[in-house]
Amino acid sequence: MSTTRRIAVIGGGAAGFFGAIRAAEVDPTAQVTILEATDHPLAKVRVSGGGRCNATHACFEPRELVQRYPRGSRELIGPFSRFGPRETIAWFAARGVELKTEADGRMFPVTDDSATIVDCLQHAALAAGVRLRTRTGVSAIARAADGTFALTLRDGASAAADCVLLACGGTKGTGGATLAQGLGHAIEPQVPSLFTVHIDDPLLKGLEGLAAPAAAVQVPGTKLRAEGPVLVTHWGLSGPAILRLSAWGARELHDMDYTFTLQLAWSAVHAPAQAAAALADQRTAQARKQVASINPFGLPARLWERLVAAAGVPAGGTWAGLSKAQADKLAGQVTTTRLAVTGKSMNKEEFVTCGGVRLREVDFRTMESRVCPRLYFAGEVLDIDGITGGFNFQAAWTTGWLAGSAMAGPRD
Ligand SMILES: Cc1cc2nc3c(=O)[nH]c(=O)nc-3n(C[C@H](O)[C@H](O)[C@H](O)COP(=O)(O)OP(=O)(O)OC[C@H]3O[C@@H](n4cnc5c(N)ncnc54)[C@H](O)[C@@H]3O)c2cc1C
Known part of the structure; x- marks a missing residue:
């Protein structure tokens, strides 16, 4: 030396x-x-x-x-x-x-x-x-x-x-x-770790820029789960919850070739049963109001309207007219939406x-x-x-x- x-x-x-x-x-x-x-x-x-x-x-x-x-x-x-x-x-x-x-x-x-x-x-x-x-x-x-x-x-x-x-x-x-x-x-x-996901699903079309502030994501069949805001992008989903999922699941998701089912709770504060109960409350409290206009989960209005439509509620449908099947489907839309991920993009930030x-x-x-x-x-x-x-x-x-x-x- x-x-x-x-x-x-x-x-x-x-x-x-x-x-x-x-x-x-x-x-x-x-x-x-x-x-x-x-x-x-x-x-x-x-x-x-x-x-x-x-x-x-x-x-x-x-x-x-x-x-x-x-x-x-x-x-x-x-x-x-x-x-x-x-x-x-x-x-x-x-x-x-x-x-x-x-x-x-x-x-x-x-x-x-x-x-x-x-x-x-x-x-x-x-x-x-x-x-x-x-x-x-x-x-x-x-x-x-x-x-x-x-x-x-x-x-x-x-x-x-x-x-x-x-x-x-x-x-x-x-x-x-x-x-x-x-x-x-x-x-x-x-x-790679820290990436966003590609999803081509009609549910997300036109919602680019909207964020669900308290969402949760998971990959069924694995232990991968993350909570936090989720942001709808032009190509799928991003936001802290998605980035956390990608970091913890970097290897598993790589091994799946970034093709998997993502289960999304737009509102992580509501379990499916709680979401159903919140909807049931509205059916009595807001009977004459339109389902699409009253959003009990604090979601962005356009996202809520989209979830209501995806649950099969007709345009202008009221809370009084919400069938049990529609309410169950809507609770499912809020808490357990399943989306097909087809790839990833690196996070810009x-x-x-x-x-x-x-x-x-x-x-x-x-x-x-x-x-x-x-x-x-x-x-x-x-x-x-x-x-x-x-x-x-x-x-x-x-x-x-x-x-x-x-x-x-x-x-x-
Ligand atoms: C777009 C982007 C934004 C980011 N933003 C953040 C952020 O805001 N906050 C945060 O915490 N992290 C952020 N990160 C992550 C962070 O930048 C990295 O974790 C960090 O830079 C790692 O530092 P490093 O010195 O180990 O590696 P690097 O920053 O990658 O530096 C390694 C250097 O080694 C040089 N090099 C490589 N091979 C050789 C060689 N054989 N001989 C000589 N030189 C070589 C490379 O040219 C490079 O300059 C970001 C990453 C990216 C890509």
Whole structure:
């Protein structure tokens, strides 16, 4: 090992920048270099959160926070107690960036502009003396007999390092998985998480833009179930409940080739029997009024009209005229609508892949490999992913910070 510690960070995304800055701040004598394949470091940060960057989530209890991670929840408890959302907020505040909390807990820069986060990371890296090499893809890493690393760059050049942080993200085909495999790691297959679903059903036609605020979705025959708002889109359904279902069901739904039956409760607060009872109440209380004009479930008016029509209630039909069969069908429409899903689309605001480096091969106190000493991992290259809401960046900040701390910590 050379006297100046050479730290190579592969990947100039959220996790790579955070790890590099932390390492350079802890050990200002270290030579920390980010090797970024493209010309655009921090590209995902820039486009994140619809251009606003949902940088973290106002959830400060590690045990509660980890419940937002379909993969990685057990491993992240310790890391979040050391560097969680509270520390993220303080980290950015110390560098002049204030974050604000929205009603649902998502946190964004007060500027509502992801460029604020990008600029902050770039300035912090520069100030800490981190070297950034763009258009420098790493194609192979070999471990030399003395324990150092020999990196082969895509242009054929080579570089040497004493520690390597693999932070090359989760997108298939970036080569991150191959680099980790080359150093002895197993990779969980990478598949998309956080997607919306394609549904071509007359029930939804013309309802684009409408949202049911308290819905629930499930996939019959599986344990997959999620609650939250559901939004009708031009191609099917989206919204937090659908995104949560897609995150928890990333593997199962991939294995079904994204073709399955979705059972939807437009109002999750009503079980089928309660919905039937609510309808029965209206039959007496609102006897002369039209069924389509009185909506006991708090649904958008046009959606309610559509459900009423789908239950076979004639236009202008009154509550007094609602037959038992029509009432049962309407209760079914509200609580157990079944729709055929025929595919998926990636979510525009945030998307992520599940899969990556197998977690039990990593020491989550330091993010160091258990297989290859002085190799570290951070961010989406790991088999960790969160639901939408700022949780994916939080995992990148946390694992990057831990890896940076360890790489620059006392040498053994
Ligand atoms: C459109 C979109 C919006 C999102 N919005 C949010 C959000 O608001 N909140 C949130 O929490 N999450 C969001 N996410 C998810 C979040 O962006 C990722 O979880 C996060 O960027 C992961 O960081 P990372 O550093 O691990 O990987 P990345 O950001 O993917 O960075 C990896 C970097 O490594 C480089 N690289 C790859 N292979 C090599 C190689 N062999 N050699 C050199 N360089 C290499 C890549 O070019 C890339 O720059 C969003 C994702 C997308 C796609």
